[in-house]
Amino acid sequence: DGPNPGIVLGAETEADLDVEVAGAVAKNAQIDLVVAAPTETTSGDRLAAEYIVDNNLAPVMSMSFGDCEADLGAGGNAFFNSLWEQAAAQGTSVSIATGDGGSATCEAGASAAMNGLAVSGIASTPFNVAVGGTDFNQTSLNASTYWNSTNNATTLESADGYIPEVPWNLSCASAGLQGCSGLPQNSPSLVVGGGSGGQSTVYSKPVWQNGPEITGTPATDGHRDIPDVSLFSSVGSSSDAAWIICDPFAVNPLEPTACSLYSGTGYVLIGGTSASAPAIAGIMALVDEYMASQPTPVTRQGNPNYALYYLASTENYSNCASAAVPGLANNACTFYDITSGNNSVPCVGGSPNCSATTSGSTGVLVETGSPSTPAYPATAGYDLATGLGSINVTNLVHNWTSFKRTAPTVTLQLNGGAAVNITHGASVPVSINVTPSSPVPTGDASLLETQGSTTTTFNTFTLSNGSASGSTNFLPGGSSYTVHAHYAGDVNYSPVDSNAVPVNSVSPEASNTAVSVTTYSVNLTTGAVTAQPNATSFPYGTLYDIRMVVTNSSGTPCVSSTTAPFAYPCPTGSVSFTDNGSTLNSNFFPSPSTLNTEGLTEVPSILAELESRCGGCFLSGGSHTLSATYSGDNSYNPSPGSATITITPAPTTTTLTSINGYSANVVVIGRTFNINFDVSASDWGESPDGNATVFDGTTPIAGPLGVLGSGNCISGQCGSLGVIGATVSGASGPHSITVEFDGSQNYVSSVSNALVVNALYPTTMSATANPSTVYVGQNTPVTLTATVDTTNPASNPGLKPTGTVTFQGTSSPVTITAMPDASGNWELQATTTVTPQGTTLYTAAYSGDSNYVQNGQNVEVAVVYPDFSVTSGPAPAPITGGQTGTFTFTITPMTDYASTVTLNCASALIANTPCNFSPSPVSLNNGVPVTVTLSLPVPPPSSNLTAMAAPRRLRRVPFNSPGRPAWWGLSVIAFMAALMLTLRGRGRSLRAAVALASVGLFCFLIGCGGGGGAGGGGGGGGGGGPVATTTTLTTTSTKLAPNASATLTANVAPTSAASGNACFLEDGAGVCSALVNGTAQEAVANPGAPGFVGTHFFAAQFQPSGSALPSQSGQLSIVFTGSMPLAVCGVTGGNSHCLSPTITIQ
Incomplete structure (x- = not known):
């Protein structure tokens, strides 16, 4: 209705909830969602409701917004009474939510009520159904009584049947009179929250509610009582139940994504009478559908309360108590009578209808005249907590025909x-x-x-x-x-x-189009908004809207606060709009703009300005002629209208925040420094833009430079940050710096505060060391010299540099002299003497003075070790396994200073062969070379192809099976063993076995099998001790050339006891294989690569799986022949030099 309000968070969720719930109850029904942008006088929900009723849009409507009777006032209550009366008169059934504030609707969401009992005036008229809220009377502990664990494949339902209900109440008052006493202030149950109900203070009791035949109806209270009926509304209660709707904007308003049943994205849990009201609307659509199929069709029911209360009068409530209705049984109940619980809420002690009378205490709301009864309890029949109760939809729809009336x-x-x-x-x-x-x-x-x-x-x-x-x-x-x-x-x-x-x-009659501007001011502390209608001049960025009202020729609006709701038919159609003859941004100033149901339109929406921070909503400074042309409709002829307004530049404040010079408020003459400033304003438009100029006193020193706005103002405050580089000239001393914002079409110019800076002449500085390198232990004196240069002539004695020069890193005295340099300018020279014991970085620091800026420079003195060179001797001869090879080389000092050189073999070593140097370490002195001999003793190969050992008992360690606590340790150690073998790169077959049997390797490392340590000897046979075993290891060769391989065979005797694994060890690590008839084999290969050449030691170990004792073979030595480079290095201090002789093992 009227201009599109866009996505308004909160209201958008209410709209989604109404549409989805009504559509879920009345499947395949046509659901029309009517939205309207608010105006300066009328809320969007009222406009939408007017549109539905005036256009007779549907036979059923629902509304989930509320406003208590006291806040609506006489005019607001009269408006909704007249509107719902018109709806009922034309046959529209109106379903209205009672609210979510329990018995204190005016204060929903507060921690405690302060104003006593209240109901919603939108729901309390006699022409609508007022819908309250219930909750499931269950907890997660007994949910299985009422719910299946799976959904029906066709309907997706999971409830077994009717679930007992109580009034929906989130508050501590649900526990009774003392339920809220003594709770901490942050208790989540201290909340005015639950299904609303109570007595109207505006309307007397309607005839259909004034019947003694309806159990519980308070016939003598004289008030319209609400709710009429209730349905499930809970969220956040102990029932763990809620409505679920698709609302991507509520989940992520910045990046909404489509709802997905599979991933669960986009869905929210929600509740409140905002859910039960559209559910009742859906039920009424089912009633309309059913009644339209009757022999005497009635397609519109109008006010449903006549039928609802009639059906309640025919029901035996004692048979339909909610707690007594079996969940799975069929029943004849139209209403389920809810008889336990209440919709009372916490209240501030001493406030109206509060059980607590002491200020500062917390009580619960109680009934007028009955201070011991929480307001209001659920009782047999009608009550002010749930009305007539909740509904059996099938029975209600089919029983509707029993309400017999004469057709007039x-x-x-x-x-x-x-x-x-x-x-x-x-x-x-x-x-x-x-x-x-x-x-x-x-x-x-x-x-x-x-x-x-x-x-x-x-x-x-x-x-x-x-x-x-x-x-x-x-x-x-x-x-x-x-x-x-x-x-x-x-x-x-x-x-x-x-x-x-x-x-x-x-x-059609003549129309009149009026254009006016209303401005708004917002109290940012309280949020209060004050309107100023018919404004003709105001500053840029003021909140405003352009109101275009089309009336009849009288010029009097068709609706006002004194007409309920209309004085004459409101014009329809649209208004075209221009500013100084041109259209504006269509996002904010749509043209044509559709008139709402009250014959007016407003652009831009004030709500859009506040919610979207639309800087583009605001007209620029200057004079504006706002022209509107009404299109006309069947009832009114077209008409023009216009208004002229002036938008003045908004005031600004320019603040110089800081100067980033050499140091705090210190700048160097001739060098650029940054000036940080901001231009701020108190408005709602776009941030100030324009030019800014920097002044030194009255002299401009930088700019004008454009200031870019930082986007839209936020909450009536905005600012533009600026940074300008500037330089000062002239004499040293104080300089007063200011920034002037030149202003723009939208903003007034302004001058910043002044910041006084101290300007100093620049200096350059150098530092030297003589000598710059000395040797360790020589205690050589070094002269450090620092020079501070200026650009001022030495002929000016007033600019002679003073101050101090220090050398950080030494406490030696410093000599300082001021003198002319080669160019005739002032120069400051400082010297000192140091004796460094290690490499040292010295910092020469000039303190500066009243004319010159401080400075600093580093100089390093290197203290080094005497270097040396390494020269290779004759190439080493091949080494036969079992022999010792040698290699000689010479270390020559490069100075006469004494030093010590340590020796090592730095790269992959020869397997099981140490590097023996002689001498080691090497002492150098007086420049004399020293010859070093490297000895490489290579172990011999085994003389036999077979190795065995006498039987002996090996201790067996209990083995933890998978799933026991120690299993993670097995995995870790087995992984490390496999990694170790992979890194060392044994033969291909052996490495392959590692990958397949890493757990077997671990068995060897810690022992496998059940039982404790070994017992005495003995063989098999019933009742004897463990069988002793012997393990023999055989190889097909004890020397392997590069890329050659050998087969290792393990034999365990006696074979009758050889049940288990044979583990093959290479240099202490290996793999395990299952024994077959007491025998297992593995292949070993020589890859011929560095790190493999040399002698390797092999053994086999038997790991029994039965009662035999473990055993281990003797050791076999196999030589892997081949050549490899061996890195031989000498190191002293930071100096390192290496040789790489080729070593051959044969």
Whole structure:
């Protein structure tokens, strides 16, 4: 209705909830969602409700917004009473949420009520169904009693049947009078939250609610009581139940994603009577569908309360108590009577209707005149917590036909029976008569016009003695259409339509289009908004809207706070809009802009300005002629309108925040420094932009430079940050720096505060060391010299540099002299002497003085070790396994200073062969070379191909099977063993075995099998001790050339006991294989690569799986022949030199 309000968080969720719940209850029903942007006088929900009713949009409507009677005031209550009366008169069933504040609707969401009992005025009229809330009377502990663990494959339902209910109540008051006493202030149950209900202070009791035949109805209280009915509304309670809806914007408003049943994205859990109200609307759609299929169809039920309370009067409530209804049984109940719990809420001690009378304490709301009864308890029959109860939908729909009423005859006469040929707005006599006359028909009748396929309502009349007479000026423009009266019915008579009366012609009348501007100021502390209508001049960035109102020729709006709701038919159509003859940004100033149901439109939406921070919403500074042209409709002719406004530049404040010079408020003459400033304003538009200039006193020293705005203002505050580089010139001393913002079309110029900086002449500095390198232990003195140069002539004694020069890293005295340099400028020279014992970085620091800036420079003195060189001797001869090879080399000092050289073999070593140096370490002195001999003793190969050892008992360690606590340790150690073998790169077959049997390797390392340590000897046979075993290892060769291989065979005797694994060890690590007839084999290969050449030691170990004792073979030595480079290195201090002789093993 009217301009699109866009996505408004919160309201958007309410809309999603209403549409999805109503559509879920009434599957395949047409659901129309009506949204409207708020205006300066009317909220969007009211405008949308007006649109639905005035356009007779649907036979059922729901609304989930609320406002308590006290806040609505007389005008607001009259508005909704008139609107819902019109809806009921035309046959529309209206379902309204009672609210989520329990018995204190005015204060929903607060921690405690302060104003006593209250109900929503939107829900309390006698012309709508007021819908409260219930909760499942279950906990997660007994949920299986009522729910299946899986969903029905077709319907997706999972409930077994009816689930007992209580009033929905999130508060501590649900526990009774003392439920809120002594709770901490942050307790989550200290909340005004639950299904609302209570007594209206505006409306008296309707006739359909005033029946003693309905159990529990307070017939003597004289008030309209709500709710009428209730449905499940819970979220966040102990029942762990809630409604689920698809609302991607509520989940992530910045990046909403489509809802997915599989991933669960986009869905939210929600509750409140905002869910139960559209559910009732969906149920009424089912009723309409069912009643339309009856022999005497009734497609519109109007106010459902006549039927609801009639059906309640016929029910035996004692058989339909919620807690007593079996979950799986069929039953005849229309309403489930909820008889336990309440909808009372916490209250501030001493406040109206509070059980606690002491200020500072917390009580619960209690009934008027009954301080011991929480307001309000669920009781047998009707109560103010849940109304008539919750609903058995199937029974309600099918029992609706039992509400028997007489179908009356309704006659309508317009214009005294004469033809209707008028100009729109002219008054036409109306006469409506409903018969029979006994009992006397009561209630309302509405006038509806039908043009083509569209039917709309335009007047409502209340019957007196079965008839209504008067006049209407609401006949819509058009020709050759019909008007009929719809009688809404009452307790005795059903709804029915009158005869159709033709209207010949209603020609359009003159219209008037008015353009005005309303400005708004916002108190950022309280959030209060103050409106200033008919503004003609205001600063840029002021919150405003342009209001275009189309009226009849009188210029009086069709609706106001004193008309409930309309004085005459509101114009429809649209208004085209220009500013100084041009259209504006269509996102904020749509043209044409659709009139809302009250005949007006506003651009841009004030809500959009506040919510979206739309800097582009704001007109720029200057004069603006705002022109609007109304398009006209069947009832009104087109008309123009205009207004002229002036937008003045907004004031600004420029603040110089800091200067990033040499140091705090110190700058160097001739060198660029940064000036940081901001230009701020208190408005809602876009941040200030324009130019800024930097001044030194009155002299501009930088700029003008453009200042870029930082985007839209936020919460009425905005600023633009700026950084400008500037330099000062002239003499040293204080300089006053300011920044001037030059202003723009939208902002006034401003000058910043002044920051005084101290300007100093620049200096350059150098530092030297003589000598710059000395040797360790020589205690050589070094002279450090620092020079500070200036650009000022030495002929000016007033600019002679003073101050101090220090050398950080030494406490030696410093000599400082000021003198002219080679160019005749002042120079400061400082010297000192040091004796470094290690490499040292010295920092020469000049302190500066009143004319010159401080400075500093580093100089390093290196203290080094004497270097040496390494020269290779003759190439080493091949070494036969079992022999010792040698290699000689010479170390020559490069100075006469003494030093010590340590020796090592730095790369991959020869297997099982140490590097023996002689001498080691090497002492150098007086420049004399030293010859070093490297000895390499290679172990011999085994003389036999077989190795065995005498039987011996090996201790067996209990083995933890997978799943026991130690298993993770097996995995770790087995992995490390496999990694070790891989890194060392044994033969291909052996490495392959590692990958397949890493756990077997671990068995060798810690022992496998069950039982404890070995017992005494003995063989097999019943009752004897463990069998002793012997393990023999055999190789096919004890010397392997590169790429050659040998086969290792392990034999365990006796074979009758050889059940288990044989583990093959190479240099202490290996793999295990299962024994077959006491024998296992593995292949070993020589890859011929560095790190493999040399002698390797092999053994085999038997790991029994039965009662035999483990055993281990003797050792076999196998020589891997080949050549490899061996890195031989000498190191002293930071100096290192290496040789790489080739070593051959044969």
